[in-house]
Amino acid sequence: MTTDKRDYYEVLSVGRDAGADEIKRSYRQCALKFHPDRNRDNPEAEARFKEAAEAYEVLSDPEKRQRYDQYGHAGLSGAGMHDFSHMGFNDIFSMFNDIFGGGGGGRGRMRGADLQIEVGLSLADVAKDVEHTLEFERLDFCESCSGGGAAPGSDRRTCPTCAGYGQVEQNSGFSMLLGRVVTACPTCKGQGALIVTPCPKCRGQGRLPKQRVLNVKIPAGIHAGQAVRVRGEGEPGGQGGPRGDLHCYIRIEEHPFFERHNDDLVCRMPISFTQAALGAKVEVPTLSGRAEVTIPQGTQSGKVFRMAGLGLPNIRSRRRGDELVQVVVETPTRLSKDQEGLLRAFADTEDKSVLPESKGFFDKLKDYFTGNGTDAE
Ligand SMILES: [Zn+2]
Ligand SMILES: [Zn+2]
Known part of the structure; x- marks a missing residue:
C-alpha cells in the first residue's frame, strides 16, 4: 500500500x-x-x-x-x-459484483458456491419485518494474501505458458474450422501470473474458512421452509468469479399457545363447563399481549371465536389474518362434597342417567324398576 x-x-x-x-x-x-x-x-x-x-x-x-x-x-x-494494490482485477470485480451487474469480464470464471443457513424465527418475529443477525462460517478471501495466494511481500512471476495474458490459443483441428479458439491458460488458470511462494496462512489457496456476521432483512409473514436469498454472500468464485448466494431457510419455533394456519393463528382455550353453560368473559393471549373474548351462554366445546386482524400479516398483501380462539370445555376431575351435591341436584332436573354416588342407589333403582313394572329384570 x-x-x-x-x-x-x-x-x-x-x-x-x-x-x-x-x-x-x-x-x-x-x-x-x-x-x-x-x-x-x-x-x-x-x-x-x-x-x-x-x-x-x-x-x-x-x-x-x-x-x-x-x-x-x-x-x-x-x-x-483488503489490500487492493496486490489484488487482481477479477478479485476486485467479484468483491463489488453487485455494482458491476455480475460483469467484469474474463472467461472461465466460476461463480462461487451457494450457501445455506437455517434461520429460526418466533411467531412474534413473523408478525413484523425483522432484521436478523446471522453468524456463520464460510470460505472467504485470505486476508494475509488478499486472496491472491502468494505469500505477503513475495513476487509473482509472469506465467511462461501465456506470457501473462491469462489466455491461450488452442491449437486443435477445430481451429481450422472455427478460426482462433481461445481458452483460459491451463498453467495459471487465467491469472497470467504464477505464485512463487505460496501464502503460508492459506497454503496458496487464497481462501480460508472465516466467520461472517451479516444482518438479513426477513419480511413479515414469511412461512417455514421459505428462503430469503442474499445475493453475493456465498463463497467467492474461482479465478475472481462472482460470489455465490446465501439462502436463509426459515424455521419457525413452536409457540406455547398458537398454531399457525396460513395467516391465521389458532389458540385452543380451555374453559370450564360452567363458563360454557352460563357464559363468561375470558382473557386470551394474543401475539402482542392479551384480549378478552365473551363466551355466550350455552357455548359448545370446539366453538371458534374469531378475532379479526390479530393474526399474521400476509407476505404479499401484508393484510393481517385473524386469531381464532377455539374453546375446549373441560370437565372437572375433582369435586368438593358441596359441588357434587349441587351437580346431582342439577342432574335430577335433567332426564339423564348419571352414575350413582353410593351403594344405596342400586337398591333404590331396583325398587324403582319393579315399582314401575318395566321389563328390566
Ligand atoms: Zn493467503
Ligand atoms: Zn498462463
Missing part, C-alpha cells in the same frame, strides 16, 4: 455528506473510466482503479466510514481492509 494516500472523498469526487447511492454511482463511474479493458498497459489507470475500489470499500461501509471520518487513514488500520 502506498503511504501517502489521497482523501477517499476526493478519490470518488463526492462531498463528505454524500449518501450511499451517490457514493455507489460515483465509484461505478470511476471504475468504468479506469477499467482495465479500456486502459490496456496503463499503470496509472490501474492505480486509479484500485484507489477507487479502496475508497469505495471504506465509504460504503458505515462503520469504516465513521472511523475514517474521525481518524483519517490511520483509523482504518486493523479494520479488515
Whole structure:
C-alpha cells in the first residue's frame, strides 16, 4: 500500500455528506473510466482503479466510514481492509459484483458456491419485518494474501505458458474450422501470473474458512421452509468469479399457545363447563399481549371465536389474518362434597342417567324398576 494516500472523498469526487447511492454511482463511474479493458498497459489507470475500489470499500461501509471520518487513514488500520494494490482485477470485480451487474469480464470464471443457513424465527418475529443477525462460517478471501495466494511481500512471476495474458490459443483441428479458439491458460488458470511462494496462512489457496456476521432483512409473514436469498454472500468464485448466494431457510419455533394456519393463528382455550353453560368473559393471549373474548351462554366445546386482524400479516398483501380462539370445555376431575351435591341436584332436573354416588342407589333403582313394572329384570 502506498503511504501517502489521497482523501477517499476526493478519490470518488463526492462531498463528505454524500449518501450511499451517490457514493455507489460515483465509484461505478470511476471504475468504468479506469477499467482495465479500456486502459490496456496503463499503470496509472490501474492505480486509479484500485484507489477507487479502496475508497469505495471504506465509504460504503458505515462503520469504516465513521472511523475514517474521525481518524483519517490511520483509523482504518486493523479494520479488515483488503489490500487492493496486490489484488487482481477479477478479485476486485467479484468483491463489488453487485455494482458491476455480475460483469467484469474474463472467461472461465466460476461463480462461487451457494450457501445455506437455517434461520429460526418466533411467531412474534413473523408478525413484523425483522432484521436478523446471522453468524456463520464460510470460505472467504485470505486476508494475509488478499486472496491472491502468494505469500505477503513475495513476487509473482509472469506465467511462461501465456506470457501473462491469462489466455491461450488452442491449437486443435477445430481451429481450422472455427478460426482462433481461445481458452483460459491451463498453467495459471487465467491469472497470467504464477505464485512463487505460496501464502503460508492459506497454503496458496487464497481462501480460508472465516466467520461472517451479516444482518438479513426477513419480511413479515414469511412461512417455514421459505428462503430469503442474499445475493453475493456465498463463497467467492474461482479465478475472481462472482460470489455465490446465501439462502436463509426459515424455521419457525413452536409457540406455547398458537398454531399457525396460513395467516391465521389458532389458540385452543380451555374453559370450564360452567363458563360454557352460563357464559363468561375470558382473557386470551394474543401475539402482542392479551384480549378478552365473551363466551355466550350455552357455548359448545370446539366453538371458534374469531378475532379479526390479530393474526399474521400476509407476505404479499401484508393484510393481517385473524386469531381464532377455539374453546375446549373441560370437565372437572375433582369435586368438593358441596359441588357434587349441587351437580346431582342439577342432574335430577335433567332426564339423564348419571352414575350413582353410593351403594344405596342400586337398591333404590331396583325398587324403582319393579315399582314401575318395566321389563328390566
Ligand atoms: Zn493467503
Ligand atoms: Zn498462463
